[in-house]
Amino acid sequence: MKPCAIVLLNYNGETVLPTFLPSVVNHSSHDLWMIDNASTDRSLDYVRREFPGIKLISLESNHGFTGGYNYGLEQLRGQYAYFILINTDLEVTPDWDRGLLNFLEENESYAAVQPKILSWKDKSYFDYAGAGGGFIDALGYPYCRGRIWSHLEQDQGQYDDSLEVDWASGACMAIRASDFFTQQGFDLDFFAHMEEIDLCWRLRQSGRKIGYLGSVTVYHLGGATLDRGSARKLHLNIRNSLSMVYKNMGALNFIGTFFVKAGLEGMAALQYLLKGQAGFAKAIVKGYVAFLTSPKKKQVQIGSTQKRGSTGPVQFIFAHQLFRGVKKFTDL
Numbered sequence: 001m002k003p004c005a006i007v008l009l010n011y012n013g014e015t016v017l018p019t020f021l022p023s024v025v026n027h028s029s030h031d032l033w034m035i036d037n038a039s040t041d042r043s044l045d046y047v048r049r050e051f052p053g054i055k056l057i058s059l060e061s062n063h064g065f066t067g068g069y070n071y072g073l074e075q076l077r078g079q080y081a082y083f084i085l086i087n088t089d090l091e092v093t094p095d096w097d098r099g100l101l102n103f104l105e106e107n108e109s110y111a112a113v114q115p116k117i118l119s120w121k122d123k124s125y126f127d128y129a130g131a132g133g134g135f136i137d138a139l140g141y142p143y144c145r146g147r148i149w150s151h152l153e154q155d156q157g158q159y160d161d162s163l164e165v166d167w168a169s170g171a172c173m174a175i176r177a178s179d180f181f182t183q184q185g186f187d188l189d190f191f192a193h194m195e196e197i198d199l200c201w202r203l204r205q206s207g208r209k210i211g212y213l214g215s216v217t218v219y220h221l222g223g224a225t226l227d228r229g230s231a232r233k234l235h236l237n238i239r240n241s242l243s244m245v246y247k248n249m250g251a252l253n254f255i256g257t258f259f260v261k262a263g264l265e266g267m268a269a270l271q272y273l274l275k276g277q278a279g280f281a282k283a284i285v286k287g288y289v290a291f292l293t294s295p296k297k298k299q300v301q302i303g304s305t306q307k308r309g310s311t312g313p314v315q316f317i318f319a320h321q322l323f324r325g326v327k328k329f330t331d332l
Helices: 017-027 041-048 064-074 096-106 177-182 196-205 231-249 249-276 278-293 316-326
Strands: 002-010 033-036 055-058 080-087 110-119 133-135 140-142 162-165 173-175 210-220
Touching: 002 017, 002 096, 017 041, 033 041, 033 064, 041 055, 080 096, 080 177, 096 110, 096 173, 096 210, 110 196, 110 231, 133 177, 133 196, 133 316, 162 316, 173 177, 196 210, 196 231, 249 278
Parallel strands: 002 033, 002 080, 033 055, 110 210
Antiparallel strands: 080 173, 110 173, 133 140, 162 210
16 A cells, blocks of 8 residues: 555646646655546646646546545545545645645544645735634534634734644645545535535544644635635535534534524525625525435434534634624634
8 A cells, every 4th residue: 555645636627737736746745646527628638748647537527526536536445545635726835745644644543634725826825725724613614723704814823833623624635545435535415615624523523633734835726616706605505514514413403503503694695685696695595495405414424423522712603703803813
């Protein structure tokens, strides 16, 4: 068994690969694989021509983030001890993969770890996806050191440490292959968005830990496949968040949480309507309908029934922003 495979998931990445892929090739010391979700552009032609050393796994249709990785990594089962999953719009730095792998090798109780993730557009600020380490509150809302809701902090070395977190970002995540397959990977019903938080939650429920390593830095563009401000993304986030909380909290604990979330997100939908953004209001409603009508929403987490709460500092992140105006993690 080889130590590690660095695996990119591609879907029509022709416009981003020339910018980001060279850094991955130049700064990586492990095998490089690309899973392709049935791209219709010329991205694979570019990879074959410019980087023939990258090994390709071509899927017959677009299975989203969850299915793309699940079906692709299944073809690598038993070949590698670790996977590093990265987006195609990620710029890496020297020895980045060694740093992440060393962390997991030195910390057996940790299933996964992410680096410090900064914005590629402005490298002095944290990125939305993962930032300086992610947490979830009692309602299942994610927040990060360096990012509270949509407010991003400037990187001043304040999160250059390493610590246990609740979830590692799917933009760049090193994970033990054994832990990934024990949990049967990402939830296929999610398609995209919230899937890495759900996987990490399940891992923590089974007694494993998730880490953040601030001594390794990467830069993420974000929104290359689905824009962060799209109604489609909002719909997936609403639906998948409900499913994630249901699975990991259990039906009884979920009841109260559901009504609180429904109230908060109902107010958000009303605000969208008042702003003339009916598409976003509709996306919220569709997310609830999709969750409530899904025959698979009752899928339970795999492994131990041990319940592990959040390692984060607050119970209700929305209250700190709504009533206290908090924009920085250090002010929580």
